[in-house]
Amino acid sequence: MRKTLLGLALIALSAAVVASVSFAGKEKDKKYAADEQAQMQAYMEVGAPNEHHEAFKKRVGQWNAEVKMWQAPNTDPMVSTGKSKYELSMGGRFLTQYYEGDMMGMKFVGMGVAGYDKTIDKHTTFWIDSMGTQAMYTEGECSDHCNVESYRTTINDPMSGKEMKVKMVTKLIDENKHVFEWYNPGPDGKEFKSMEIVYTRI
Numbered sequence: 001m002r003k004t005l006l007g008l009a010l011i012a013l014s015a016a017v018v019a020s021v022s023f024a025g026k027e028k029d030k031k032y033a034a035d036e037q038a039q040m041q042a043y044m045e046v047g048a049p050n051e052h053h054e055a056f057k058k059r060v061g062q063w064n065a066e067v068k069m070w071q072a073p074n075t076d077p078m079v080s081t082g083k084s085k086y087e088l089s090m091g092g093r094f095l096t097q098y099y100e101g102d103m104m105g106m107k108f109v110g111m112g113v114a115g116y117d118k119t120i121d122k123h124t125t126f127w128i129d130s131m132g133t134q135a136m137y138t139e140g141e142c143s144d145h146c147n148v149e150s151y152r153t154t155i156n157d158p159m160s161g162k163e164m165k166v167k168m169v170t171k172l173i174d175e176n177k178h179v180f181e182w183y184n185p186g187p188d189g190k191e192f193k194s195m196e197i198v199y200t201r202i
Contacts, residue, residue: 046118046119047093047118049091049092049093050116050118051146052116052123052142052146053092053093053115053116054092055142055145055146055147056088056092056094056095056114057088057092058147058172058175058178059086059095059172059178060086060087060088060095061085061086061201061202062083062084062085062086062201062202063083063084063085063086063199063200063201063202064081064082064083064199064200064202065081065082065083065084065099065101065197065198065199065200066079066081066197066198066200067079067080067081067082067101067103067195067196067197068195068196068197069104069194069195070192070193070194070195071194072186072187072192073186073192077196078104080101080102080103080104080108081101081102082099082100082101082102082108083099083100083101083202084097084098084099084100084199085097085098085099089113093115094113094114094115095113095114095115096111096112096113096114097110097111097112097113097114098110098111099111099112099129103131106131107130108129108130108131109129109130110127110128110129110130111127111128111129112125112126112127112128113125113126113127114149117139120139122139122140122141123139123140123141123142123149123151124137124138124139124140125137125138125140125151125168132158134155134156136153136155137153138151138152138153138168139151139153140152140168147171147172148169148170148171148172149169149170150167150168150169151167151168151169152165152166152167152168153165153166153168154166164184164185165184165185166182166183166184167182167183167184167191168180168181168182168183169181169183175201176200176201177198177199177200177201178199179196179197179198179199180195180196180197180199181193181195181196181197182194182195182196
């Protein structure tokens with residue numbers, strides 16, 4: 001009789017342990033699923049375009065470009081022309097630019113990608129062209145409903161071989177015109193505008 005009771009007690013205890021483990025496992029699975037869903041939701045939110053990306057649409061299309069370059073302040077600029085094409089990519093998350101023209105008497109081709117990185121709350125640009133072998137990455141911000149974008153970065157000056165701080169500003173004048181400006185240190189070390197590109201929609 002005692003053996004029977006003992007056996008029944010062990011069976012009941014085993015059933016209780018199994019039920020407890022099963023319940024704990026289900027609760028753990030629910031928590032894991034909830035965490036996974038929260039992570040996915042956060043990932044989707046940070047990956048979704050917002051008003052900064054929406055502003056890129058203002059530049060989509062084809063443009064004529066007039067370029068002015070100054071070697072030093074208070075000097076006559078070198079003038080050239082080109083054409084540019086902007087298009088959205090990656091579901092409107094990036095603005096890709098293709099540029100063709102002349103630069104200092106030579107054919108010039110360039111390509112850039114502009115974006116807005118929600119993880120760091122910064123506008124970003126990436127640029128490569130046929131005049132050099134270094135790729136340029138910049139971070140910046142926008143103002144005036146993203147009609148003005150400002151960037152600063154440090155590049156290697158191909159003339160001196162030293163690092164040079166530069167500033168870039170893009171201003172949207174209206175739907176048919178925007179202006180790009182490049183600033184770098186002059187002979188006296190003070191910042192001046194060394195390049196200006198005026199884009200007019202074709």
